[in-house]
Amino acid sequence: MRSIGGIFGESPFKPLYEHAKKACETAYALEDVVKAYCDKDTSGLSNLSDRIASLEHAADKIKQDVRRRLPYSVLLPVKRSDILEFLKPQDSISDSAEDLAKLMTLTDPYDLPVDIKEGLMEIMAKTTQILDAYMRLVKKLSELSRTAFRRKGVKEALDLVSPVEELEHQIDVISIGLSRKVFKLEDKLGALGVYHLSRIVELLSNISDYAARAADRLRTMLFR
Amino acid sequence: MDAISPAVILVFAAAFYMAWNIGANDLANSMGDVVGARVLNLRQVILVAGCMTFLGAALFGSRVTTTIAEGIIPFSQIDQHLATGGALASLLAAGIWITIATYFRLPVSTSHSIVGAVLGFGLVAAKAGIIKFGDIAWIILLRIMFSWILSPIAGMFLAFLVFTLIRRVLIERVRDVRRLEKIFGFLLICSSCYIAFSLGTNDVANAAGSLSAALGKTGVQIPLWILVFSGFGIVLGISTWGYRVVETIGKRITELTPTRGFSADISAATVVLVCSTFGLPVSTTHTLVGAIVGVGLARGLEAVNLAIIRRIVYAWLITVPVSTALAIIIYLGFWG
Numbered sequence: 001m002r003s004i005g006g007i008f009g010e011s012p013f014k015p016l017y018e019h020a021k022k023a024c025e026t027a028y029a030l031e032d033v034v035k036a037y038c039d040k041d042t043s044g045l046s047n048l049s050d051r052i053a054s055l056e057h058a059a060d061k062i063k064q065d066v067r068r069r070l071p072y073s074v075l076l077p078v079k080r081s082d083i084l085e086f087l088k089p090q091d092s093i094s095d096s097a098e099d100l101a102k103l104m105t106l107t108d109p110y111d112l113p114v115d116i117k118e119g120l121m122e123i124m125a126k127t128t129q130i131l132d133a134y135m136r137l138v139k140k141l142s143e144l145s146r147t148a149f150r151r152k153g154v155k156e157a158l159d160l161v162s163p164v165e166e167l168e169h170q171i172d173v174i175s176i177g178l179s180r181k182v183f184k185l186e187d188k189l190g191a192l193g194v195y196h197l198s199r200i201v202e203l204l205s206n207i208s209d210y211a212a213r214a215a216d217r218l219r220t221m222l223f224r
Numbered sequence: 225m226d227a228i229s230p231a232v233i234l235v236f237a238a239a240f241y242m243a244w245n246i247g248a249n250d251l252a253n254s255m256g257d258v259v260g261a262r263v264l265n266l267r268q269v270i271l272v273a274g275c276m277t278f279l280g281a282a283l284f285g286s287r288v289t290t291t292i293a294e295g296i297i298p299f300s301q302i303d304q305h306l307a308t309g310g311a312l313a314s315l316l317a318a319g320i321w322i323t324i325a326t327y328f329r330l331p332v333s334t335s336h337s338i339v340g341a342v343l344g345f346g347l348v349a350a351k352a353g354i355i356k357f358g359d360i361a362w363i364i365l366l367r368i369m370f371s372w373i374l375s376p377i378a379g380m381f382l383a384f385l386v387f388t389l390i391r392r393v394l395i396e397r398v399r400d401v402r403r404l405e406k407i408f409g410f411l412l413i414c415s416s417c418y419i420a421f422s423l424g425t426n427d428v429a430n431a432a433g434s435l436s437a438a439l440g441k442t443g444v445q446i447p448l449w450i451l452v453f454s455g456f457g458i459v460l461g462i463s464t465w466g467y468r469v470v471e472t473i474g475k476r477i478t479e480l481t482p483t484r485g486f487s488a489d490i491s492a493a494t495v496v497l498v499c500s501t502f503g504l505p506v507s508t509t510h511t512l513v514g515a516i517v518g519v520g521l522a523r524g525l526e527a528v529n530l531a532i533i534r535r536i537v538y539a540w541l542i543t544v545p546v547s548t549a550l551a552i553i554i555y556l557g558f559w560g
Contacts, residue, residue: 149523
């Protein structure tokens with residue numbers, strides 16, 4: 001058989017969307033983790049942490065599939081390097097979710113003041129919102145190729161970038177306030193406790209940073 | 225002409241095999257998108273492709289056929305028995321090479337093979353003093369080979385333009401792209417007919433050219449029955465084996481939605497038809513590949529594997545020397 005089927009490469013866009021879904025699923029699962037941490041539910045925490053680790057692993061598998069579909073010889077409707085640049089922060093979403101879950105299992109949970117718990121839950125709620133906004137953007141992207149990246153669709157996708165960035169800014173503000181409160185807790189938690197907790201706040205707010213960075217890369221990719 | 229000599233029977237068999245192979249592979253390749261888009265089912269595709277190719281072959285197949293039969297080597301100046309032998313050697317050489325290449329899934333062209341093989345016989349004939357080296361139409365050969373480079377590039381440019389136009393005028397402006405694709409489903413049927421027709425006008429020569437030369441029918445008027453015979457071989461090719469190729473490609477080609485498939489088809493078909501009117505035997509498949517790349521360059525496809533272009537170039541470079549050498553070996557083996 002002499003077939004021209006080989007001219008059609010495997011599209012990276014489908015697994016790219018699947019990867020976004022899996023990465024966000026990993027981060028969504030943090031909600032229960034943060035809750036378990038605040039409730040000092042050690043056994044629940046370790047179960048959830050294992051679950052997150054396996055989700056992250058699944059995301060990694062999909063990431064490899066995307067990379068495999070992007071050899072130098074592939075001709076795409078967008079720049080190949082832009083896709084790779086955007087895959088990186090998207091992958092960091094699940095990576096930092098896993099890091100955070102691991103971090104929370106490193107020591108027994110501390111007795112946290114109510115306002116700290118509320119602060120953590122607030123960031124988590126906003127993080128869930130940013131993941132929703134990010135998924136809307138990625139879903140839009142996966143539909144663009146069907147319309148040959150026509151201007152209307154590209155504009156709709158670009159309009160979905162700023163909500164992600166807006167939420168990222170909100171999370172930044174909340175997490176700085178929360179960090180301030182954490183550093184005042186030295187007498188109650190000890191230096192080690194403060195260190196641990198401030199790392200938790202940092203990693204939790206990292207997730208929105210990565211989502212915003214990926215969204216920004218997506219914007220670069222769509223501008224041509 | 226000795227109508228019942230074994231050589232003549234073999235010539236008919238080899239020509240029929242060539243035609244069959246074109247139908248089973250090249251015609252099937254051109255029809256993948258219309259099945260992939262689910263506009264027509266497999267049976268309808270084979271019926272439509274068969275009819276259109278047959279029409280193209282019978283009505284407008286004579287130009288390229290004349291090139292193969294007389295344009296490269298002056299078969300009419302050669303003693304009929306020797307000419308029959310030479311034409312048979314060319315057909316066998318091209319047929320064998322295509323079979324080997326098909327087995328290894330190399331994207332070779334039947335047109336390239338037969339031209340190389342005819343040249344092979346020409347070289348033997350010149351060496352043996354049957355014709356002069358100067359009788360080989362080097363200029364025409366050069367022009368043909370130039371068209372092999374130019375036709376995929378022309379297909380690419382044309383498809384880029386056509387799809388860009390469709391994008392600017394339609395995709396950018398309509399509200400519902402899905403509906404547009406649905407409407408283009410009908411146009412895809414038309415463009416598939418067009419490419420099948422074009423393929424008939426050009427590729428029929430790969431079988432009919434040497435058959436005409438073998439029978440001494442090399443004048444301006446190629447007998448209709450030779451074109452009909454070869455056209456029938458192509459139709460039989462797609463209906464006996466080609467449906468598997470159509471099916472396989474249809475599954476992989478789902479990306480080539482009606483607007484994209486239409487752009488690629490009409491571009492490739494136009495280039496091939498223009499080449500046919502100039503009597504140039506080109507590769508429909510390579511031209512179509514060029515056209516698909518053109519659609520990809522116009523941001524119409526999610527992923528085009530450019531590695532196949534390298535494979536095509538290799539196949540191209542290897543086909544001419546191999547089919548030339550095979551024709552020399554076969555001719556010397558039988559009649560040398």
